[in-house]
Amino acid sequence: MSGKIQAIRGMHDILPDQAHAWRHIENTIIAVINSYCYQEIRIPVVEKTELFARSIGELSDIVTKEMYTFTDRNDESLTLRPEGTAGCVRAGLEHGLFHNQIQKLWYIGPMFRHERPQKGRQRQFHQIGLEAFGLSGPDIDAELIILCARIWQTLKLDSITLQLNTLGTATTRNHYKELLIEYFSGYKEQLDKDSQHRLYNNPLRILDSKNPDMQSIISGAPSIHDHLDAESSDHFAGLRAILDETAIAYTINPYLVRGLDYYGKTVFEWTTDLLGAQGTVCAGGRYDGLVEHFGGKPAPAIGCAMGLERLIDLVQLDNTMDDSTGIPQIYLILADEAIQTGLKLAEDLRKMVPGLRLMSHCGGGSFKSQFKKADKSGAQLAIILGQEELINQTVRVKSLRDGSAQNTMPCVNLAEYVKQYLAVVGYFENA
Ligand code: ATP
Ligand code: MG
Numbered sequence: 282m283s284g285k286i287q288a289i290r291g292m293h294d295i296l297p298d299q300a301h302a303w304r305h306i307e308n309t310i311i312a313v314i315n316s317y318c319y320q321e322i323r324i325p326v327v328e329k330t331e332l333f334a335r336s337i338g339e340l341s342d343i344v345t346k347e348m349y350t351f352t353d354r355n356d357e358s359l360t361l362r363p364e365g366t367a368g369c370v371r372a373g374l375e376h377g378l379f380h381n382q383i384q385k386l387w388y389i390g391p392m393f394r395h396e397r398p399q400k401g402r403q404r405q406f407h408q409i410g411l412e413a414f415g416l417s418g419p420d421i422d423a424e425l426i427i428l429c430a431r432i433w434q435t436l437k438l439d440s441i442t443l444q445l446n447t448l449g450t451a452t453t454r455n456h457y458k459e460l461l462i463e464y465f466s467g468y469k470e471q472l473d474k475d476s477q478h479r480l481y482n483n484p485l486r487i488l489d490s491k492n493p494d495m496q497s498i499i500s501g502a503p504s505i506h507d508h509l510d511a512e513s514s515d516h517f518a519g520l521r522a523i524l525d526e527t528a529i530a531y532t533i534n535p536y537l538v539r540g541l542d543y544y545g546k547t548v549f550e551w552t553t554d555l556l557g558a559q560g561t562v563c564a565g566g567r568y569d570g571l572v573e574h575f576g577g578k579p580a581p582a583i584g585c586a587m588g589l590e591r592l593i594d595l596v597q598l599d600n601t602m603d604d605s606t607g608i609p610q611i612y613l614i615l616a617d618e619a620i621q622t623g624l625k626l627a628e629d630l631r632k633m634v635p636g637l638r639l640m641s642h643c644g645g646g647s648f649k650s651q652f653k654k655a656d657k658s659g660a661q662l663a664i665i666l667g668q669e670e671l672i673n674q675t676v677r678v679k680s681l682r683d684g685s686a687q688n689t690m691p692c693v694n695l696a697e698y699v700k701q702y703l704a705v706v707g708y709f710e711n712a
Contacts, residue, residue, distance in 0.1 A: 291396070291404030299593075301607035306436065306593055307389065310409055313432045317424070319385040319411060324368035326391065330358040336367040336543060336571060340482050347394040361393035365410040366584055370571055373414060379572055379580040383415040401559025401591050411565075412584035414572070419519035422547045422567065422583055423527070426520075429551060429563055429585065430529050438595055440553040441562060443529065445520075446537035448485070448545050448566070449505060449513035458484050460503045468498050488536045504535035516546050543568040547583065555598055556591055563587035609640035610703060611662045612655035612681070617645055619666040626666065626676070626692060633696040634703075656681055661706055664695070678702075 288294060295303055330350050337343050349361040362368055365388050373379050373386075389409045396402055411428065413421050426443065433441045448454055461484035465472060472480065472487070473495060479486045488499055509517065524531055531549075539548050548566035556562075565585020572580040611630075615623040627641045640658055642651050648667070655663045665677040665687070676695055679687040690698060 289404065291398035291402075293403060293405070297607070302597065303589070303593060306596055307409070307589070309435055310432050310587075310592075311387075311389070313428065313435050314387050314409075314411065316431075317385070317428050319387045319413075319428075322369060322372060322386045322388050323390075324362075324365070324372050324388060326362055327359050328362055328368055328371065330360040332367050332371055333360050333363060335574070336370065337364070338483075338543070340479065340486070343394060347396055349393045349395060363392055363394045365390070365392065365408060365586060366412060366568070366571075369410075369412050369584075370575055370582075374572065374575055374577045379414050380578055381415075383413075385411075385413045387411045399559070401556055401588075401594065403590060407589040408586040409589060410584060410586035412582060414580050414582045416583075417569065417581035419516050419523065419547070422516075422520045423523035423529075425565065425583060425585060426524065426529060426549060427527055429587070432587075433551070436592070436596055437599060438553070438592075440555050440595070441551050442553070443531040444534040444537050444550045444552060445524075445531040446534050446548050447505065447509065447513055447517040448538060448548055449509050450545065451570070453505070453508060453510045453513045454485070454545060457503070457505050457508050460508065461485065461487070464502050465498070471498060485538045489538045499536055502536065506533070506535050513546065520547060539564065539566050543571045543574070545569055549585070551587075553595060556594060559591060561588075562591045562595065608659040609638045610660060611637065611639045611664055611699065612658050612660040613639060613641040614648060614651040614655060614663055614665045615642050616648075616667040616671070618668055619671045622671055623666045626664075626695070630696055630699060634699055637699070637703075662699070662702060 330348070333348060334344050339345075343363045348363055351359060353359050369386060369388065373384060378384050387410065389407070391405050391407050393405055395404055398404060411425060413425060430443075433439070449457065462480060465476070465480055465484055465487055469477065469480070471494075473490070473492050475492070476487045476490055476495060487495070488502065490496075490499065521531075537548055537550060538544070544566040546567040546569070549564070550561050551563040552560045553562060554560060563585055565583065567581070567583040569579070569581040572578075572582060613623060613627055624641060627639055630639060631637055640660065642654065648665070652663065661680065661682055663679045663681055665679065667677070670676050670689070674692050675689050676692055677687045677689050678695075678698065679685075
């Protein structure tokens with residue numbers, strides 16, 4: 282075969298000039314999650330197709346149109362995970378994590394959906410997700426939302442707002458679905474094809490339609506809030522009371538439903554106006570029935586997932602992120618004869634100055650060309666080890682930023698010098 286092979290449409294490389302921002306943002310989010318004592322779970326990227334079909338719902342967009350499904354060499358139908366909840370539930374059941382236990386879990390990784398690629402919508406995208414099992418009260422719903430708010434605050438994202446709704450108990454939902462069928466049947470001719478299809482199967486999904494032509498019909502639909510049973514409205518009131526107390530602002534959107542079939546009671550979305558059409562950065566809700574649906578003893582659960590591509594776009598729009606983490610603080614310049622001693626010296630420095638970002642010059646060349654590379658690297662300080670220094674067991678140091686003179690010192694003094702130098706230029710703040 283000849284010609285260049287390119288990446289698959291909608292699946293992007295994250296190149297070094299972006300990857301350090303990704304790592305920084307992931308680490309920031311994970312540190313917040315750790316402070317709430319959620320535990321990481323790592324689950325496979327591929328699962329049996331049936332897992333997603335049965336949890337996300339046979340009629341959902343994901344299952345009908347978006348899954349990467351293939352038959353493996355054993356003729357088994359497998360699917361690249363389009364989301365993380367189904368796998369967490371499968372893993373938890375398989376390893377007995379749910380029975381009479383509380384689990385607060387998080388995961389990170391790529392998800393796959395065959396959607397139309399556009400800004401904020403890829404075919405391979407990345408999520409960090411949170412799932413809490415074994416808790417039925419509104420306290421955990423509130424905690425999850427508060428945790429998200431803490432993440433936005435830590436990332437200095439103040440354009441993100443919360444939309445909140447309840448889908449009620451199964452009783453409420455069944456009654457409400459009948460009301461929706463009755464209402465939407467009155468507009469049968471005007472409904473788009475998807476909505477007609479959903480009318481009798483799952484009319485709640487009509488509310489989730491992204492079709493602008495449907496919005497005026499949807500906005501006249503009955504509100505679930507006029508039809509909540511006592512359990513549904515108590516739960517929702519309990520959640521609102523905690524959010525009010527902790528000063529988390531929200532808008533109640535009576536038409537907010539989630540794209541997956543298994544949600545009930547609390548559902549929520551965090552959105553921003555700054556990203557255009559793809560403004561939802563995080564979405565989640567309660568799915569009390571799912572564990573039982575997969576054959577486990579009933580275990581209440583709630584979860585959410587945030588889209589990392591969209592969050593990273595948002596952080597970068599803001600432009601306040603410290604992105605110095607990829608830039609060396611020190612560049613080590615070496616004469617050919619000094620390579621062995623130099624690399625040993627570099628290791629000693631890394632050991633003695635934790636967090637130090639030191640780039641050793643590789644590939645030889647004149648001092649002049651090495652200095653050029655040192656300058657370009659963005660480093661603050663060059664350490665030079667030439668023939669003469671090698672013999673005298675000294676090094677030369679030179680600031681690359683303020684034009685001050687070179688300075689020769691014994692190798693044994695170097696670590697202390699570096700620590701002091703970096704403290705003076707304020708480098709340890711971001712280390
Ligand atoms: P959307 O309405 O944008 O299609 P969704 O309801 O399908 O989102 P979820 O399944 O709830 O999304 O996923 C949670 C989050 O993951 C979304 O809010 C979004 O930030 C992100 N996400 C979902 N699909 C994609 C995608 N194809 N590309 C990039 N991010 C995505
Ligand atoms: Mg979607």
